Amino acid sequence: MNKPMELTGKRALVTGGALRIGKAITLALQAAGAEVVVHYRHSEAEARSLSPFSVQADLESMEDCTRLMKEAGSLDILINNASIFTKDTLAPATPERVRQEFNVNLFAPMELTRLFAAQAREGAIVNLLDRRIRANDPTCLPYSISKKGLEELTKLAALELAPGIRVNAVAPGPILPPPGNSGENFRELAGTIPLDLLPTPDHIAEAVLFLLQADYCTGQVIFVDGGQHLLGNGV
Ligand SMILES: NC(=O)c1ccc[n+]([C@@H]2O[C@H](COP(=O)([O-])OP(=O)(O)OC[C@H]3O[C@@H](n4cnc5c(N)ncnc54)[C@H](OP(=O)(O)O)[C@@H]3O)[C@@H](O)[C@H]2O)c1
Numbered sequence: 001m002n003k004p005m006e007l008t009g010k011r012a013l014v015t016g017g018a019l020r021i022g023k024a025i026t027l028a029l030q031a032a033g034a035e036v037v038v039h040y041r042h043s044e045a046e047a048r049s050l051s052p053f054s055v056q057a058d059l060e061s062m063e064d065c066t067r068l069m070k071e072a073g074s075l076d077i078l079i080n081n082a083s084i085f086t087k088d089t090l091a092p093a094t095p096e097r098v099r100q101e102f103n104v105n106l107f108a109p110m111e112l113t114r115l116f117a118a119q120a121r122e123g124a125i126v127n128l129l130d131r132r133i134r135a136n137d138p139t140c141l142p143y144s145i146s147k148k149g150l151e152e153l154t155k156l157a158a159l160e161l162a163p164g165i166r167v168n169a170v171a172p173g174p175i176l177p178p179p180g181n182s183g184e185n186f187r188e189l190a191g192t193i194p195l196d197l198l199p200t201p202d203h204i205a206e207a208v209l210f211l212l213q214a215d216y217c218t219g220q221v222i223f224v225d226g227g228q229h230l231l232g233n234g235v
Contacts, residue, residue: 005124005213008033013072015039015059015112016082018046020176021128024201025079025208026050032209037072039082059108060100069115077212078116078125080109080150085178087140098142105146106153113157113167122164126208127154129171131225135233151221158219166218168211172204173225194227 047054
């Protein structure tokens, strides 16, 4: 029987690791024995309450990405979780709005991956995608493009960084509504999902931990969406 990658004593960076899904991933990694550097942008108090290691950075800025990786120290694990979600169709998607979303959701994960690979000969990366990568949802156009791009980065980086570093991804279905959204539409959705319930942040953390420990998997995407991606635009 193969021994899965041991997480005890490993040092992990979780971007946006202080709240919501990022917090569930931080707690799951800590429960598995890893030391977690919690990255935050605004949620300083929450980050500090979770870990003695926390670093502030605005992932719109590539200079901040460089500083974040320096201050995070020597890492074994990188979780690209932080993200911006904007309901923008093409018309209101000005270059500035698109740049912000692409920077945080795609260019920062790419830069952090590059810097991680420069400092770690061995390790594992997990990117947080969205089940929308298998649909075409024009109501959040820049977000969808950024997550589809991050799926491609997952596969290309998996090839380039093998055999030392594995790169995988988790694609959640709707879990937590964005701030300001009551979640009513999420509850209505539940009845249309093949597995008939919404996922929780812990479902996502479980899949992240599985991929970190699955030491013969790279370039994989696990959909944690109750089968929703199988329906494409159907829900
Ligand atoms: N929620 C869902 O239902 C859902 C569904 C599908 C996919 N996903 C994916 O799963 C991941 C986690 O989802 P979530 O809803 O928990 O994420 P979220 O709350 O929308 O964002 C996570 C964190 O990203 C950080 N962030 C945002 N802009 C930033 C910037 N410019 N620089 C640095 N950090 C920034 C924020 O940190 P601070 O709080 O510190 O400012 C925020 O707490 C995301 O990648 C998302 O796309 C989520």
